[in-house]
Amino acid sequence: MDSPITTIHPYILQSHILSRLDGTSLTSVSSTATHLHNLCTEHHLWQKIITSTWPSLNNPSATSLISTFPSSHRSIFSDSFPSIHYSSSSSDTSSSSSLALSAPKELFSAVDLYYKGRPVFSKLLRTETHKGWFLCSPLWIEILEPNEIIETNIKFEQNDVVEWLEQNLSLSWIIIEPTRKRSVNLSSRLPVTVRRHWLTGELEVLYGTVMGMVQCMVKVTCCGKVGGEMHVTGVSFSMEDMDGRHLIGRDSLGILVGAMEKGERWKVDIDREKKRFEEFCGRKRERREKKLRRERVMDMIIMVVAIVVFAFLFRFVRFWV
Template sequence: MDSSHSTNSPITTIHPDIIQSHILTRLDGTALTSAASTTSHLHHLCTENHLWQKITTATWPSLNEPLATSIISTLPNSHRSIFSDSFPSVHYSSASTPPDSSPLSSLKELISAVDLYYEGKSVFSKTLRTETHKGWFLCSPLWIEILEPNEIIETQIKFEQNDVVEWLENNLSLSWIMISPTRQRSVNLSSRLPVTVKRHWLTGELEVLYAVVMGLVQCTIKVTCCGKAGGEMHVREISLSMEDMDGRHLIGRDSLGILQEVMENGERKKVDVEKMKSGL
């Protein structure tokens, strides 16, 4: 048999359009990254931005919003850059003291891209710009609230009556990507799955916490859910804060230094949610 028709023929004999349209479009981001590292030919095909745009916007619908798309277009490798930085969550284990934030005067803003999922399907997405150079941000405890005051997210999710804590722990996931336009880097500050779910002693609302430990600092995201058993679940709060290991809230100035360090030097890896639960 003609060796050119052998099953061992190199992939270069396949038309690039066929590879991109019928093979690479079926891969997720992790598989696409692995394929890109195999040969120079595949690397060229796997780094086409339209493939990464499809993957990132499907993974994080918030990145479809105009604020996010305008920022992504300025990144060195566009959508591939933000996927590389933001998937999965970050792991930063330095035990050093928090970096000095004084050199960060050029860090004028942070962009939050937040997605809330139920059973893997998006139920809420939003991007938010936070100005970081103003006195109120630099000198106050870091607290970023995605929702407007008195805003309620109405969902079609039926509020379970039994085992409500376990129900939310297993089904309500969240992503919070923080983007620095000036540094052209991003990081995912969520553990994806909750590390704890507890009922507020006074209001009866359910507080769902996601957390990532970054050296001597913990980033915590709180989602507050409410609703009547058997009815629909609503969300009235999605907020982010940072604390040291003694539970003291970090001010904005200190947080900026840590965020830059984590964005640039943090390792991207899966978060061990069970380990996080044991530490809370």
């Protein structure tokens, strides 16, 4: 006997029910029955979800790129909607020579900034990754042009702008690798911390994803006053290790490819991301303090040796004189 759901015309299901679901709900529905699975994998449903969730992927270049993926827009969603969980290892960077043989010639960054869930800025940026300047220089991807400012209608509504931004300013940064046809979202979605720049007074909103001994960091720089409008003056991506050093492009590629292909996709949890960020910063601080203590001990040893040598030479000279 047919299931009651099969008696409903497919057009009605797709147009009036399935088209109203978000990606997570649509994925859940598709696993309940074969009939629904076939309807839930329709291209136009996922295209609508993708472009509404990430307006940056409505770009013609992104549309052309996504069309080459095995399941098109559905592939992007399954790779990029969840949070990435991956622990980088030394093999990621040591294998950079072998990666060079199949290294991607380009990466695409799909960046979307939201205020209270509504998009305020979206951009797709292509970065060439096969040239020497990228491979040998610290990785730094800046979305805005020099001196470009994003003017928004967002008003600073309260004096405690740090807490206000932590709760309301979210961001997505998807890295797309066209050669392997994989993608990964490297943003924590909500900020892991908000701080003021010690010199300029600008607000720096940080979104981080920790991958073992490496951290991916997205920094959004904002300016404005309480009662006035907020402007965005910078949106950048970088990767740093436990010593606070920025990774070069070649090493970064090895880790990014590893995260795309081997990383686990988890449900987004900002509390977990904040905890991992704080633990990373704590370990980095401990390493720095340990290094400083070791340097102080070495300085003391050198000073003692120098004093002993000087005293010996002084006595030696006095003896012969």
